Amino acid sequence: MSLTRRELAAAALAAAALPSASRANPLASLTPLEIFTRIRCSPPGRTTWWSYSGHMLARRDGDPLRPMVSVIGASRSTITMLPDGNIRYALTEAGYYGDPRTGEIADGPMANVLTGEPMSPEHYLSPQTILFTPDLKVLPDMAALPKGLDYTGRITPPDIKHSRIWMAEELFIKLPGTPARVANSLANFEASVADVARGGDFVPATMQYTTLNSFRPWMNMGTAGGSIMMRLNALKCPGWDSVPEPLRRRILADHPEFPANA
Template sequence: MFLRIRSSDVGRKTFWWYTGKLYGDRYGEPMRPLFQMQGASQTLATRISDSEVAYTLKEAGYYCDLETGEVIDGEVNNVFTDEAITPQHYLSSQDLIFSDQMAVRPQRDLPSNISFDGRIIRPDIKGDRIWMSEYLFVTVGSRSGGNPRISNSMANFEASLEDVSKPEGFVPATMQYTTFNSYRTWMNMGDTKGHVMMRLNALKLERWDQIPEPLRSRIEADHVGEFGDA
């Protein structure tokens, strides 16, 4: 069930289009919105045994103006420090293994300073609606004795139980995605204590050309050959 909601039939690419906001805080203060977000991801699942599936994800995302939603190319003001910073848009990837024991683990061994806890939450079914979740909790210890960096992602997927129960074919789905992480390095927050949190809504798509313009064209220009149906 999780594989069909999260990705698609084994060996078939699936795409997600997302939008949302990045929030931030300093300890003792409430969260505040910092940027709008937009991006897209591409996934592929490959069965490696009766009980395990190798899963790859590639994602490109952009920090956008909070009011206009336009992609930021250049400096903006850091509302916490009142200094100019330059948001660093991203191309990131995941190479994971999903097991029928509801565990998620990296495909490769991680350095000793990285702690990884991945899990799949069993289905929550109400009527014809099914929800399943994926949690990834990561801590990267500092080799120089500084504070560790945390990276927590919590994805909640929703689909039709009727669609998921079919033996094959595309399963329409939506995703609500939340992160709770250390500050981005480009925010230049120094020793200030606090976090950033991403809140995104995503739609699952069958084809790359369903990603709307101009996001699709921007990704293709920035990351030539990285995304597409082929």
């Protein structure tokens, strides 16, 4: 039986639509947690490097934010697949505070923009281990929370716009004390859908990071009410050598073991 011209055209259109439909969701075979770890991390056994910079801003209650210090740093992390389906994420980051105008690292006292009094920023070498769960929760990697610690963490579902994808890791923490301290961490990751679908040892990605936290002790704010906010831009790096050279030089001077096994 021969087909009419109209039937042939309809069949051709239907055939052409099939590849388009398969391309509409190239991530369909991946779970949300698999998508997230491809963006944020590297496959188990490989190290992930991030380089970041930005500012920490501060405010007294009732006042607008003011830039307090610059921030620059790098992180290294690995993931481990656990038998229960969770993923253990182990991170170490080295970071530095500095002049909010020039970005020069502060290695001594500097003026607190809110009080005019001196403060001595405390640079950091900070480890962290957390768990990512298949239902997109973020949990501390410990059998039980310390008494008085309020800890809630989540990973937001994939948000795809055209050829880009976003997922966020959000932590909402209240630390016991007098007064109690809060630590809110909002890390928003972004990558190409095609890169995530392709996978492999390295998926390029960027991160926009925001916090809303209590004053740090080194800020010498006493009992003043207020908060600090960090605003960072980060780039996922294919290796330690892709971290900016001045930052690598400073980290190696302070923490020569930091890039071990890189």
